[in-house]
Amino acid sequence: MTEKKKRSLYLSILMIVFGLALAAFIRSLLVSRGSGNEFISAYQESVLEYEALQAQNQRLIEQNDLLEAKKDVLISNLDGDESYEEIKKEREYYALISGIAAVEGPGIRVTLNDRIEYDPARHPIESIVHDKTVLHVIDVLKANGAQALAFNGNRLTAVAQIGCIGPTILCYNNRQMPPYVIEAIGPLEEMATAIAGDTYLSHITSQEIGIRMSINVVENLALPSFSRTGDYRSLITLLEAR
């Protein structure tokens, strides 16, 4: 074949491919103008609504932080009155141990994630992180002296709720997304050694199962107040003090 004929052939092939791509694109435009179009615009509206709610949530959290700080400053200004002093001290103590007060101290951070490229057809169910996996880590930490804990930024309290709905882990009825981060303030060495040496965790982080786990020791770990998650009063509506 001569050079000229070869060039003409290549050009023809290129033009055919271009024509096919253009035709497919025009066809997909026409198809999407059908029923698919309504679904897409409903989805896009929901996305806009979701983004607006997220932004509103952030503003409300910032406002809440400011109000809590202002309240604390005003309460601290009640110094000097004996009737307030005793009650303030007790209030601060209960706030500390109940999870209402944000706290800091030496601690560890355990991060769990699903197996990379998890395929339900090929990999065992243990290859994704379940509520039981998270609860197991929390139990190990508590058994080794943890004094305060948080899961994905939610402070754990006497009424901590961690469960599953289908593939989603809930904490205080809020959906949690991976990576799953469990933080604990307590004796560093005991907690880190216990997690690193735990038989069940060693099994699920094996190559066969593939759960990804990392342990970080943090000299000064800060855990948020439960108020960041919700209103504590909604969790004690049935408790009548005697």
Added chain:
Amino acid sequence: MDKKKWAQRGGLFAICILLGVALALLIKSQNTSSLSEQNMQDLQNNVIEYQRRNEELSNRNAQLQNYISELESDLTGEGNEVLSRLIDERENYAIFAGLRPAVNSGVVITLSTVPGQKMKDSVLREYVNELSALGAQAISINDERKVATTEIRARQDSILINSVAFDREHDFEIKAILRSDDLEQNVLPYLKTVSDSIAAQLGDEAPSVRIETLANVEIPALREDRIAYQYDLLKPVQ
């Protein structure tokens, strides 16, 4: 000749660019059309969740504003509600921490081991975790109040709860306070499936289970001599 060659190459270049753009637009339109009902459902669930959270935060902020007004008027000598508020808050924090006894509707689960068998700590933890996930507002195991740092673990012949040892060959009683309207329809059937699941896992080693719903379940406060509330490593964030 050169001009013709450049013209040919320029034309080829332009065709390739157009081809690339057409392919990119095609892929984009394919991605958009691959949205599924599941994506929509997930998004709508997230929208509902954020609406709930924002309403709750908004209410809390409004209450905080009122509290702050009372504090400010008290500091200027114009009101006397603050002391009462502080007392209420102190009591609520203590209740939230598990430091006050409680009584209300709920369930009592009695677990009895087969003679010669020892109770497994994992069985107790499973029931406690399931009760928490069901929304139990207070839980006790053998009258040891479950708090944020309560551990339930086996050590030889005992199970330690709040560092108190209980003989593994004896019965264990788990009590929980839950909403009365949930008990018969949701809680009881769900706990039965939990029992069945444990029985299937453990076979002959499974404990026997009795579950009762009661109008008045009494749950004690965490005792002050318990070390469950160690806080020597905690500093409030300023």
